[in-house]
Amino acid sequence: MGNYFDGTRRGRRRDAAIAGGFLLLALLLLLVPASYQTPLRSAIRGTALRPFLAVQAELVSRRARSVDVSQLRAERDSLAAVVAAQASLVEENRRLRALLGLRGRAQPAFRPAELIRAGVPGAESTFFIDIGSRDGVVVGSPVLAAGGLLGVIQSVEEHTAQGIDWTHPQFRASAMTADGDAYGIVEPRRGRFREEDLLTLTGAPFHTDIRPGTRVVTTGRGGIYPRGIPLGTVVGIDEADTGWRKNYLLRPAVRPEGVTHVLVAIRREGETGDLSPLWQVDAPADTQETGAAAGVGAGTRQP
């Protein structure tokens, strides 16, 4: 294996100095603010890693195209039935709102996207999507899968964006039970393995008993997630905090591992929208405003 003992003492010092320079540069990159890191990160992804990202996007597309046609037809028929059933409700709502002089409730638009996973250390719980700022994606755009909320966008470029899913330690969402009885904050609860990751509804009022099987959805508070997106289903009590509040374990509505196609909510300035009708959320529409007007925060029971 070649000559092991290379160079003179002076040569070794020079060698160590150069290696030290690289180490200092790496430390500098680690410590500089994220705004300085982003251009470099984008440049590397757009050049050296571009072929690999493109191959994964192509593989995801091909996998989607090879889905059984009969399964697609069944899904289309189910969706057509839902749309037909909701059409009359939408029209009735529109007429009633017109009679009361209310303007239509803001709804976010959606962009379909393919989801790409990096699969390297440090990129756990994150994903890329193949649309970016050109398509209206911004930092904070919610990412939805068929069952409910998958995550949120954290970094946006022109043609791509990177986001975190609900297993990421920084994920938080203002949440309520689907009937609007209890409010709280949903955060990830890590298991021993990724497959065991669950969600926790924290700060639910102590006097409220949320039964297992109750659906938990987003409240629309905080200006990030539209109202009414499913987060999970209550499995049981996680812990009770000395008579003040309870935490509940939730079975997530979406498992990130299996998701390949998502919808990204593109919202208008200052409006988060309401998606309650899509997932048949029963909570009265005015609970959010009532709570806010009364100065009641997350974790309190609404009247």
Place this chain on the structure above:
Amino acid sequence: MMSERNWPFWALIALLVITHFALHLAVGLGATAPDLVTPAVLLAGRRARGSVAAGLGFGLGLLQDSLSLDAFGAEAVTLTLLGYLGARSRDLFVGDNAVFLLVYLFSGKWLHDAIFYLLSGTPDHGGTAVWLLVFSPLAALYAAVAGVVAMAAYHSVTGQR
């Protein structure tokens, strides 16, 4: 003379790196595929000067870091350090047989994981102790076996020792 002009060896290093990103990023296998970047840097460290190995670690670390949202630079620091330590390990350990290589790559990968998570602070499953004593050694063994297999293939193809 070092092996820095030994192009078949550097072709092996390039192949390991390309395979790593092809498996992890293009095919999207994630943790199912072994880490091949760390063995590439460690193997380069056994043949190249410290500065060259550190430079290689820095470059490959940046590639990995560009995919991370939370810890940009952590992989670059880790692999730079590992490249240099790998080169300096020649002063302490001489050898090229499969068992030595397995132990060397295993230790290097375990050290990599420990430094990386110390810098990035990325919490993982099962807590730090379980992760360092169970998950990380398994990943290290996986990477070490992959590195030994790659070197065995290299030896059989080139006939070099």
